[in-house]
Amino acid sequence: MALSAWILTLIVAFFVGCDGILDEWQLFQPLVACTLIGIATGNMSAGILLGATLQMITIGWMNVGAAVAPDVSLPAVISALLVCGPAALSMKHGIAVAIPFAVVGQILNVFIRKRMGWLIHRADRAADDGDLRRMNRIHLVSLGIQGMRVMIPTLLVMLISPRYIHQLASAVPNVVTTGIDISVGMVAAVGFAIIINMMADKALWWWLIGGFVLAVVTGLNIFVLTIIGLVLTAVYIWFSNRHPDSSHDSGDVDELDDFDRDLDDL
Amino acid sequence: MNQESHQQSTGKQLPKLQLTDFVSVFWRSSFEQASWNYERMQNLGFAYIMSPAIKRLYPDKQERIAAMKRHLLFFNTSPIMQSLVTGVVLNLEEQRADGQPVSAEDISAVKTAMMGPLGGIGDPVWLGTIRPVLSALAASVVLSGFGIYGPILFFAGWNLLRLGFRYSAQKFGYQRGTDIINLFGSGILKVVTRASAVFGMFMMGTFIAKWVRIDFNLGRISAFPHFVWLDRGISALAAMLLTIICIWLIRKRLSPIWAIIILFILGVLGYAGGILS
Incomplete structure (x- = not known):
């Protein structure tokens, strides 16, 4: 790999790491991160394809409230590097590699979030002095630390000889890699399950089943189904907003209380 | 003034x-x-x-x-x-x-x-x-x-x-x-x-149908070639069942990483045993 490709990869890793904590621009989602690493290493199409596959695995991983989900940014960068870079692993190997790095990234993330208290106290001292610029700098330094969280492991992986990585990968028996490749279709269920679990209440299950049955029976293209979903949602909201003004009002309230009780029970 | x-x-x-x-x-x-x-x-x-x-x-x-x-x-x-x-x-x-x-x-x-x-x-x-x-x-x-x-x-x-x-x-x-x-x-x-929430759940339903796949090695079961039309429905139901099992596991506070590792292991065992292909 040329020097420029090295530097580009590290820059991408840094920004992906920054966005991994920000959760704003979504550079860290595999779809984008793997594509960028693919561009940096000169193997864009492999990066895009790996990104789309990893995206379906990580689709439900989200940091809600104070909970820290398995990391998305580090595995996206490392597997894209191993697949698109000089190690040239196959897609199956790239997917298998992603899971341990998701755990490593999560551990690093929690570690930094805990240690960040130290910087917060320095920000308090900046506030004691009324020094806005120093306070702002502390905020950006912590962003940089989160960028390093992905960049340094990426650098370490880059320093391992690609030939050695390739040998390691080919030492894994074919049964294991093919088995993992087959299970990617099943693993997608985990991500959807997280999302459904977050939103589910009794009435919503019918929407889930409706979407499912419609997709299976008609076999329509996903984009057409999305438009149908949008239309059905609009119709539903329009109807449910027309009724509460009439005598159904109290009924609606009862129903909502039921949902709340269900949610509390869970 | x-x-x-x-x-x-x-x-x-x-x-x-x-x-x-x-x-x-x-x-x-x-x-x-x-x-x-x-x-x-x-x-x-x-x-x-x-x-x-x-x-x-x-x-x-x-x-x-x-x-x-x-x-x-x-x-x-x-x-x-x-x-x-x-x-x-x-x-x-x-x-x-x-x-x-x-x-x-x-x-x-x-x-x-x-x-x-x-x-x-x-x-x-x-x-x-x-x-x-x-x-x-x-x-x-x-x-x-x-x-x-x-x-x-x-x-x-x-x-x-x-x-x-x-x-x-x-x-x-x-x-x-x-x-x-x-x-x-x-x-x-x-x-x-x-x-x-309504739109999201509808879309999750379609995504389960489109994306979740259990690749059973149906050719092994001799009755199946005669009922190929059943195949789509059965694999869709299996996908839904799998998702529901995953929801249940997550409610039991299993971390998603463990759920994924379990599915990887099932995939490897299933392939080795000839059930999945």
């Missing part, structure tokens, strides 16, 4: 927020969570976002120190919804700097009152619906052979929605001030949450 000079001096001491401050606050809001910490979560992030406004409104050092300190208190909400809080707080801070009866406690109380409900709405809408739906559509674009357009659709679509929302929420909050709190009771937020 005396009164006039007083007005002049207050006019100098108490500047209004400028458009540049507003834009700068908006830009900074995309970097809120950089210093997320277990002690006070997004506190420094909020202070960082507010800092152009603090600089403009409080030239006096003691007041500036007080403003920095009150925005370094605990804060945590769904990041994108935070722009609404920022807007309201900008409004309040401007009033306070203008000498209106807005106390520091009022400002902190408004932040605390808004962060809970907004967190409860923002995470399901943005992370539970918009992001999964957009990213799954984008992944479908990739697998339909349009390569780079998938990531571009996801990145551009998400950021247009996010930045558009952040900008208008900040503006809306700033213009309306604490009247925003009335919105919380008005039911509009409930409708938005409901619409997003």
Whole structure:
């Protein structure tokens, strides 16, 4: 790999790491991160394809409230590097590699979030002095630390000889890699399950089943189904907003209380 | 005469927020969570976002120190919804700097009152619906052979929605001030949450049908070649069943990583045993 490709990869890793904590621009989602690493290493199409596959695995991983989900940014960068870079692993190997790095990234993330208290106290001292610029700098330094969280492991992986990585990968028996490749279709269920679990209440299950049955029976293209979903949602909201003004009002309230009780029970 | 000079001096001491401050606050809001910490979560992030406004409104050092300190208190909400809080707080801070009866406690109380409900709405809408739906559509674009357009659709679509929302929420909050709190009771937020949940669940249903696959090695079972038409229905039902099992496992507090590892192991065993192909 040329020097420029090295530097580009590290820059991408840094920004992906920054966005991994920000959760704003979504550079860290595999779809984008793997594509960028693919561009940096000169193997864009492999990066895009790996990104789309990893995206379906990580689709439900989200940091809600104070909970820290398995990391998305580090595995996206490392597997894209191993697949698109000089190690040239196959897609199956790239997917298998992603899971341990998701755990490593999560551990690093929690570690930094805990240690960040130290910087917060320095920000308090900046506030004691009324020094806005120093306070702002502390905020950006912590962003940089989160960028390093992905960049340094990426650098370490880059320093391992690609030939050695390739040998390691080919030492894994074919049964294991093919088995993992087959299970990617099943693993997608985990991500959807997280999302459904977050939103589910009794009435919503019918929407889930409706979407499912419609997709299976008609076999329509996903984009057409999305438009149908949008239309059905609009119709539903329009109807449910027309009724509460009439005598159904109290009924609606009862129903909502039921949902709340269900949610509390869970 | 005396009164006039007083007005002049207050006019100098108490500047209004400028458009540049507003834009700068908006830009900074995309970097809120950089210093997320277990002690006070997004506190420094909020202070960082507010800092152009603090600089403009409080030239006096003691007041500036007080403003920095009150925005370094605990804060945590769904990041994108935070722009609404920022807007309201900008409004309040401007009033306070203008000498209106807005106390520091009022400002902190408004932040605390808004962060809970907004967190409860923002995470399901943005992370539970918009992001999964957009990213799954984008992944479908990739697998339909349009390569780079998938990531571009996801990145551009998400950021247009996010930045558009952040900008208008900040503006809306700033213009309306604490009247925003009335919105919380008005039911509009409930409708938005409901619409997003309904749409999200419908889409999850279609995604399970399209994306979740258990590749049974059906050729092994001799009856199946005669009932090929059953195949689609059966594998769809298996996909739904698998998803329900995963929901159940997650409710039992199994971490998603373990669920994935278990499925990997099942995949390897199934392939070795000839059940999956």
